[in-house]
Amino acid sequence: MKTSPPRPLRQVTARSSPTLEDLAVAAGVSRSTASRAINGGDRVSPEAQAAVDRAVADLGYIPNRAARSLVTRRTSSIALVIPEPDVRVMMDPFFAVVITGITEALRETDVQLVLLMSRTDDDSSRTLRYLRGGHVDGAIVVSHHKADSWARSLAETGLPTIFIGRPWDTTFDVTYVDTDNVGGGRLAAQHLAGIGRRRLATVAGPADMTAAVDRLRGWKAGLAEAGLPEGPVVHADFTTDGAAAAAHRLLAEDPDIDGIFAASDLMALGVLEALHAAGRTVPGDIALMGYDNHAVAETAATPLTTITQPMVEMAVKAGTMLLEEIEAPGSHPEPVIYSTELVERASTSVAPTASAANA
Amino acid sequence: MKTSPPRPLRQVTARSSPTLEDLAVAAGVSRSTASRAINGGDRVSPEAQAAVDRAVADLGYIPNRAARSLVTRRTSSIALVIPEPDVRVMMDPFFAVVITGITEALRETDVQLVLLMSRTDDDSSRTLRYLRGGHVDGAIVVSHHKADSWARSLAETGLPTIFIGRPWDTTFDVTYVDTDNVGGGRLAAQHLAGIGRRRLATVAGPADMTAAVDRLRGWKAGLAEAGLPEGPVVHADFTTDGAAAAAHRLLAEDPDIDGIFAASDLMALGVLEALHAAGRTVPGDIALMGYDNHAVAETAATPLTTITQPMVEMAVKAGTMLLEEIEAPGSHPEPVIYSTELVERASTSVAPTASAANA
DNA sequence: CGACAGCGTGAGAGCGCTCCCACCGGGTCT
DNA sequence: AGACCCGGTGGGAGCGCTCTCACGCTGTCG
Incomplete structure (x- = not known):
């Protein structure tokens, strides 16, 4: 257009990708039409659409996202x-x-x-x-x-x-x-009650996390529905080590519990350790449940019954x-x-397992 | 400026964030100066810089990334x-x-x-x-x-x-x-040789993955350096199940091996299963190593000696x-x-472990 | 005392795109 | 037959930013 200004209007940068303008020229249409063709092709004649499509393929055109989102105020x-x-x-x-x-x-x-x-x-x-x-x-x-x-x-x-x-x-x-963490907690209570455990405790998660709070709430509800007392509750931080320590406390306070629900599989692992260290067998002496259906639940020394969630x-x-x-x-x-589901494994099976004999 | 055109120049969109122009006005400088102040403040007087800084804070100015990258051709x-x-x-x-x-x-x-x-x-x-x-x-x-x-x-x-x-x-x-997958493979060979195992085999990963190939190469080199024969090699796909199947093949072909290196912990888990199924103890009959230092290596029924990598x-x-x-x-x-390091666990300890007694 | 750096500054162009609007032409309605 | 609509089109403005360039202004040198 205006050739009068001394400086070049557009420095031809070596490997700059084609612009919509280039596309339009190649397709023999206006920039507007090219734009429409690219964006869904509303109000574009079949011929124009075809021409643009071909030009896109030829030039390897890729729209500049920055330019687009500058005007649309959308970033995709x-x-x-x-x-x-x-x-x-x-x-x-x-x-x-x-x-x-x-x-x-x-x-x-x-x-x-x-x-x-x-x-x-x-x-x-x-x-x-x-x-x-x-x-x-x-x-x-x-x-x-x-x-x-x-x-x-x-x-x-x-x-x-x-x-x-x-x-x-x-x-x-x-x-x-x-x-449904509440439902999951309830499931745990129901299951442990269902296999005949009566003196149940839980290693709950941190009291400032909704998932932990909900699981605990469900657990308590499940116990109540099964006609069992609420039983001891200790909190840990969802880590294996934290849960091990919590389990020790639990055993010290209530030595005669026969079932524990840990609010995560990682914590259940810690509980498992603590139980073995204390000479208790799982599930022989104490049935144990985890939560999450984490990979370690399956590979644990005593595979863990747990709650799975989609x-x-x-x-x-x-x-x-x-x-x-x-x-x-x-x-x-x-x-x-x-909703959540129960996954049954050895840690709550009624018959003693090999690893229970370990201890 | 030009008030003649009938349509408004800029529709005041309700909650549009302040632009650089707004910033400049607020700071009492030009758009250019505002821009410079924002981008490192080169060639900007302290007063101008301060004014812009204050305006940024007041207006809660956040540069429009799209506009910026449109011109800089950088997306950050x-x-x-x-x-x-x-x-x-x-x-x-x-x-x-x-x-x-x-x-x-x-x-x-x-x-x-x-x-x-x-x-x-x-x-x-x-x-x-x-x-x-x-x-x-x-x-x-x-x-x-x-x-x-x-x-x-x-x-x-x-x-x-x-x-x-x-x-x-x-x-x-x-x-x-x-x-250093080669080094890791070598480490495995050295370790198994070091604890006195002599009839060594490996469950290698897929032959089309460099990590698998390298580990295998290192393994072979390590065996050679220890003066041991190359021994059987079976390939699996880095999955537990695949490795279990591979281990079965291995045992069928070479029943008298006394050490196995699985090229991943997940595979080692499969090998462990297969060995137990075949009535072999770990590490009693067969020492087993994994690779990766995956979480399951520690929690496995027999904790796995493995290779860790940063x-x-x-x-x-x-x-x-x-x-x-x-x-x-x-x-x-x-x-x-x-470089990689060895992590020693029960699966290669010389003394038989409790879980070895399981089988 | 005039020329000349060089710093700080502002005007303006333009990045590539979308979108509004005006326009054209052919069909439809009254 | 004239008014009208509507699908298809192109022109043009402008999104918010950076960057080049030119312009004062102060300080320094010949």
């Missing part, structure tokens, strides 16, 4: 927010499973998954800033602790957000998916719900709760 | 590419560890991690398109199989790329980090190398190889 990406990725969270297959599920939900879309892990407080304010900055269209937050207060401020920004695991604070407008489905659901929420904001769907 | 994000996230890969803590490490490397930067998982061929061409589309500044590829041919085409696009795990094909210009460090290194490569393209650093 969502964030997976993982607060406090401590060792526990990381070693759980949980993490991998959540990612797999979300990826699965995203697979037919061109939405990308951005990972946001905040270890420190500093990180989490950065994370928050990032989320508020409009860098993603939505977020999935793996909720853990009572202390995740910023979850609330996040939700308040209006960014479409789905929580995986019920957040501690649900007084604000929040949608989440979760597994985590992949849950993550997929979180992904699809988020996509829907992004597509049609304002709809505030109900929480989705997935 | 990198991709983690995981080809074929099958069950095996997912259940490994490997996955989580890699992500943790990379996140760690990124933490002082504002670079974001985008996850690209391609399960199907269809996915992987999409992945490739995405990477070539300039949507990320670089990529870290978790390399697995011989068949990952597109890794090459990726590398050829000139996108800064680091492989985690030596790619099968290194004839092209490729930088990678890896653990995976987090490796992942961190991959991250920092990528950042460097992005910063200063063209530098083609040497591959970095991390």
